Amino acid sequence: MGAFLDKPKTEKHNSHGEGNGVRYGLSSMQGWRVEMEDAHTAVLGLQTPGMTDWSFFAVYDGHAGSKVANYCSKHLLEHIITSSLGDGGTQGSEAGSESSGGEIPAPCPPAVEAVKAGIRTGFLRIDEHMRSFTDLRNGMDRSGSTAVGILLSPDHFFFINCGDSRAVLYRNSQVCFSTLDHKPCNPRERERIQNAGGSVMIQRVNGSLAVSRALGDYDYKCVDGKGPTEQLVSPEPEVFVMVRAPEQDQFVILACDGIWDVMSNEDLCEFVKSRLEVCDDLEKVCNEVVDTCLHKGSRDNMSIVLVCLPNGPKVSEEAVKKDAELNKYLETRVEEMLSRPGDEGLPDIVTVMRNLSTDSGMPPLPPGGGLASKRSVIEAVYNRLIPYKEEDGSGADVECPW
Known part of the structure; x- marks a missing residue:
């Protein structure tokens, strides 16, 4: 059946955790696809001075193979952190120096703008790094991956998106924020593609790739005279910063397009809310989402990460x-x-x-x-x-x- 199986593989990979004032659960299923190309990251408490009360979650939707998605799930965060902190480590002006009492003050977390810049640089660096891998360089592996994530500090949400996976924030019992999908037919994306000598046909880059931003996909990143963010496919993420509202924020959902293909932002959030009111097992809630999307007709790999905040729905x-x-x-x-x-x-x-x-x-x-x-x-x-x-x-x- 080409890229599809005769019947879906419905076994699920699950994980959950709690810390830094949040709980998370995740579920992923291969579904009808012949290969599982999704990957994910879930880290509660970054092992970095000044950022131990930060957390990071991400979903990677691979295509044409799983190599890029899997590598990014293991290494993207370290590239972001290294780029955010720069050569000087933590950002406070007193960081690393002794106070008048001889004590070394606690490291300060990086500033908001430094984190935003670090996320962008981290994406560009890991994309350039993976290009050196032999099988990606010689074309034996042509895989790529979208990436959607959220970096949580005690005060801010850093929403990160590169491709057509999506993150939503549910606040005050409504969808408060959603990342924007990077599709070739979007005017800004189309302009870049055409400036790089490409075209958009049947809503795909050169009639082939369905996303206009991704990590990997080096066949679309070899236009001479163009920088990494000017290629047919760009590895540059969009970063959206929001101040947290502890009394109003309820949960964040990260999911690949296998979920969003069959459920709207509002439908998915309302469904998750209704499930959280009958069950506090986040893995089970995520499994119900994946099963529901399968029954709604999704033919893709499916992955979802649900991050519940302190004011999230409670069992009724x-x-x-x-x-x-x-x-x-x-x-x-x-x-x-x-x-x-x-x-x-x-x-x-x-x-x-x-x-x-x-x-x-x-x-x-x-x-x-x-x-x-x-x-x-x-x-x-x-x-x-x-x-x-x-x-x-x-x-x-x-x-x-x-």
Whole structure:
């Protein structure tokens, strides 16, 4: 099937952690793709003087291979930190010198502008560094990767984006901020591509690559006389700085386009909020997002990192009760459908889902997720009951024993 499998690989990679006043969970799934090309980074507390109360999270969506995404997941942060601190280490004017009392003051964190500049420089440096890798240099490996991340200081969010993965901030129960996707058809991106001698066809760089900024992709970065940020594909990130609002900030989501292809910013945030009100296991919430996107039709690798802030949604007894009632209703309806097989025998799962989608008595479904978010519940009941669909030797289905 070309770049796709006959059936999706639904095993998930999970991780979670807590520290520096935040909790995170993540989930990634290969899905229908023949290879898992996504990668991620999650670091609570940077091992850098003056930045131990900072954290960093990122998602990398690789294409044409996983080499660039995997390398960046391990080394991009160190390039950013080194570039942010510069040769002088931490930024305070007193850093590293003794006070009048003979004590060495605590290192100061880098200034906001130094961090912004360091992020940009870190991206350019790692991109140039990877170009020296033999298989990337000689064209044996043509992989590239988007990168979306967030660097959290005690006072600021540094949103980082290069490509079409995306980060959103949920504040005051609404989407407060979203990074901007770097697509070839965007006027600014198209202008750079054309100035470098390229073209945008079928919304792709030279009719081939679907993103206009990425790390790697060196086939698109060899125009003579043009600097690294002037090439057909640029490794330059956009950096957005926001002051944190502890009483209002609820959570941040980082995800690859395998998620965003089938869910809008608002739908995903509302769905995550509804799940956080029934479950405080962030890995489970992320798994529900990935499963829901698969059932909504995503054909890509899928990765999501959910960072919950101190004022994030909390489990509600009422929400838990309503979710349990919905699950019970769905279980009962599936049992009813399988207890009354039609002329063609028992319905398949697609027919069951179709019938449920027209059920006027359905209790409210999770916002943003809809019936797709409950497919796992429906399939669990279906698979528990469907073993009764057996053949008796004559080729006819055996009737369910109800």
